Amino acid sequence: MTQEVVKKEQAKEVIFSPYTDILEKEDGFYIFMDLPGVEKDSLELDLKENELEIKAKTSWSKPEKTKDVHLEFVPGYFKREFTLSDIVDKDKIKANLKNGVLSLFLPKAEKAKPKKIQITAE
Amino acid sequence: MVIDFETFYNFPRQFDRLFDEFLRPNIISQKRTAYPPINIYEDEENIYVYAELPGMDISKIDLTITDGSLVLKGEKSPEQGTYYRQERPCGIFQRVINLNVPIDVDKVKAKMKNGILEVVLPKTVESKTKKIKIEA
Numbered sequence: 575m576t577q578e579v580v581k582k583e584q585a586k587e588v589i590f591s592p593y594t595d596i597l598e599k600e601d602g603f604y605i606f607m608d609l610p611g612v613e614k615d616s617l618e619l620d621l622k623e624n625e626l627e628i629k630a631k632t633s634w635s636k637p638e639k640t641k642d643v644h645l646e647f648v649p650g651y652f653k654r655e656f657t658l659s660d661i662v663d664k665d666k667i668k669a670n671l672k673n674g675v676l677s678l679f680l681p682k683a684e685k686a687k688p689k690k691i692q693i694t695a696e
Numbered sequence: 697m698v699i700d701f702e703t704f705y706n707f708p709r710q711f712d713r714l715f716d717e718f719l720r721p722n723i724i725s726q727k728r729t730a731y732p733p734i735n736i737y738e739d740e741e742n743i744y745v746y747a748e749l750p751g752m753d754i755s756k757i758d759l760t761i762t763d764g765s766l767v768l769k770g771e772k773s774p775e776q777g778t779y780y781r782q783e784r785p786c787g788i789f790q791r792v793i794n795l796n797v798p799i800d801v802d803k804v805k806a807k808m809k810n811g812i813l814e815v816v817l818p819k820t821v822e823s824k825t826k827k828i829k830i831e832a
Contacts, residue, residue, distance in 0.1 A: 593784045597777035606775060608784050610750040610811040634812050637744050640737035647733040647748050674750030674811015 588650030592628075592676075602681035603662065609652055610674040617676065619669055626656045626667075628676065731789045732768070732813075743817040745793055750811030751784075757808075759815065761801050766793040766815065798822070 593608040609617070611632035618629040630652040636642075658664065663683040670677045737744040745766060749757065758769040767790065774786040798820045806815040 596781040599777040608750040610748040640739045643736040
């Protein structure tokens with residue numbers, strides 16, 4: 575007599591931390607994030623005080639009724655947070671999502687740029 | 697300077713993620729050293745190859761079929777600037793996918809959407825399974 579063991583499949587949410595490059599150019603800081611398969615309508619950018627949070631969900635799916643032969647990536651969610659320093663001018667942050675890459679431009683605040691102080695002679 | 701505190705304050709979460717990595721379903725390839733990540737699906741009519749290539753210019757991707765293999769080559773050039781953190785892969789990449797059935801090369805279609813390259817390779821008519829009649 576065989577006994578069947580029933581396995582309960584838990585649908586777990588897969589959350590990835592996306593590959594990110596942070597660099598500085600002359601005009602400010604740039605953050606590039608790899609978000610393959612993400613469309614603009616599923617991307618969320620939240621700025622709370624100094625915390626910048628990025629959340630996204632992939633929109634691709636495997637072709638219908640196909641057999642999995644080899645898998646190296648799966649659909650899921652992306653989530654990552656960054657703490658911005660005061661040098662960044664938060665009102666002027668620009669974001670662009672193109673071809674699965676999120677580009678964030680973080681300009682430096684005017685007051686952070688070095689200002690010359692005038693010396694008057696007494 | 698932009699500071700990322702994630703690595704310091706999320707220590708318990710890092711541990712959870714470490715265990716999640718090991719407990720993932722076996723069908724996902726453990727070796728993630730090859731770039732780009734590739735998925736292969738199959739049905740009666742076609743073989744489907746999906747690759748994660750965000751930010752790749754279509755003109756910089758070289759996709760060819762040679763001798764029963766699909767070859768995906770290209771170069772991802774990094775942005776110019778002073779880097780504080782680099783995680784995104786860059787440089788020249790190449791992956792060879794062996795096709796175990798004959799493919800109708802002229803009907804292969806590829807498209808790039810949101811950084812995911814989707815290639816559809818139709819199988820030749822002869823290689824589709826045909827029912828064999830057994831004569832009494």
